[in-house]
Amino acid sequence: MHYKSRADKWFNAFNYLLLSIVCLCMIFPLLYIFSVSFSTMQDFVQKDIILWPSKWDLGAYRYIFSTETFGRAMLVSACLTVVITCVNLLMTSTMAFATTFRFTGSKLILRMIVFTLLFSPGLIPSYLMVRNLGLINSYWSLILPGMISTFNLIVIRQFFQGLPKEIFEAANIDGANELQIFRKIALPLSKPALAAFALFYAVDAWNAYFNVILYMNDTTKWTIQVVLRQIVIVAPPDNNLLSSLLREPPPAQTVQMAAVLIATLPILIIYPFLQKHFAKGVMLGSVKG
Numbered sequence: 001m002h003y004k005s006r007a008d009k010w011f012n013a014f015n016y017l018l019l020s021i022v023c024l025c026m027i028f029p030l031l032y033i034f035s036v037s038f039s040t041m042q043d044f045v046q047k048d049i050i051l052w053p054s055k056w057d058l059g060a061y062r063y064i065f066s067t068e069t070f071g072r073a074m075l076v077s078a079c080l081t082v083v084i085t086c087v088n089l090l091m092t093s094t095m096a097f098a099t100t101f102r103f104t105g106s107k108l109i110l111r112m113i114v115f116t117l118l119f120s121p122g123l124i125p126s127y128l129m130v131r132n133l134g135l136i137n138s139y140w141s142l143i144l145p146g147m148i149s150t151f152n153l154i155v156i157r158q159f160f161q162g163l164p165k166e167i168f169e170a171a172n173i174d175g176a177n178e179l180q181i182f183r184k185i186a187l188p189l190s191k192p193a194l195a196a197f198a199l200f201y202a203v204d205a206w207n208a209y210f211n212v213i214l215y216m217n218d219t220t221k222w223t224i225q226v227v228l229r230q231i232v233i234v235a236p237p238d239n240n241l242l243s244s245l246l247r248e249p250p251p252a253q254t255v256q257m258a259a260v261l262i263a264t265l266p267i268l269i270i271y272p273f274l275q276k277h278f279a280k281g282v283m284l285g286s287v288k289g
Contacts, residue, residue: 037061037258044251060258069227070259077206077224078266084143084205085198091147093194096157097182117150123214130215141215142208152197159193160186199274203267228263232256 004012035050040057043050064070099110121129126145135141163186171181187194209225216222 033257033260037254037261039254041251044254057254060254061262063255064258064262070224070262072220073222073224073227074262076221080139080142080223081202081205084146085201087143087147088149088152088201088205089194089198092149092153092156092197093187093190094182095148096153097160097186098178099153099157100160101178113150113153117154127214136215137218137221138215139221142211145211149201152200156190156193156197159190163189195274199271202270206267224263228259231259 031051032049035053036044037060038056038058039050039053040055040059043054099106099113130136130141130145135144167185168181171185176184207225209223209229212221212223212226213229216226
């Protein structure tokens with residue numbers, strides 16, 4: 001049995017205390033948003049901080065789901081997240097696997113990849129390129145420019161390089177070409193790493209809003225994050241509009257909190273299913289030299 005000295009016990013106690021404080025700091029905003037979104041007008045006016053509603057009210061959620069804009073934006077965000085994640089994973093994994101082979105010009109390609117990691121083209125050249133390609137107001141403007149994350153590509157490449165070369169050589173001797181080796185051997189062995197990076201790409205795609213503001217002038221194509229930004233920052237819900245929709249209109253702030261909670265909920269639901277792959281995949285991809 002491992003003996004723990006007094007210093008170890010103090011160190012563990014300090015860790016528990018520090019992690020508990022960090023945990024409370026992270027849970028408090030979520031609990032506040034959750035409670036305010038279900039609060040009544042009376043609770044919201046009388047209390048400065050609401051950690052648990054005394055009377056539950058669904059008025060804010062009835063208002064949100066009664067609007068066509070919110071549902072359409074949720075659907076657009078969900079479809080874009082699925083498409084962007086699949087495209088990014090496909091492009092990143094295939095290019096990472098291809099760069100593990102030595103061929104003419106492979107070093108030059110690797111240097112060009114690292115160059116894009118160090119020197120970004122900037123906002124204005126990116127916008128001009130998208131505009132000249134005629135992608136303004138097209139969903140392709142959100143998919144094509146960010147198909148490959150250079151950092152993720154380098155990490156996945158390190159992971160592929162860490163796989164046993166003997167398996168690839170045996171498959172090559174049996175007649176398999178590079179594409180078959182990638183599809184039937186490399187991909188099944190890379191499920192934890194790919195699951196982790198799928199979560200990275202999905203979270204980025206779901207939370208992205210700046211490119212939507214930049215490239216989408218048509219408001220019917222806005223994602224949920226841009227609609228949420230409009231509700232919370234730019235144009236909070238009008239109480240007169242709420243009065244016309246509901247007999248007892250909720251405060252505009254409860255509508256804002258309900259919108260924030262609904263926009264955050266999909267990621268909170270998906271994360272526990274990928275958490276075990278997340279930790280394992282990141283560790284595997286980061287320790288290979």
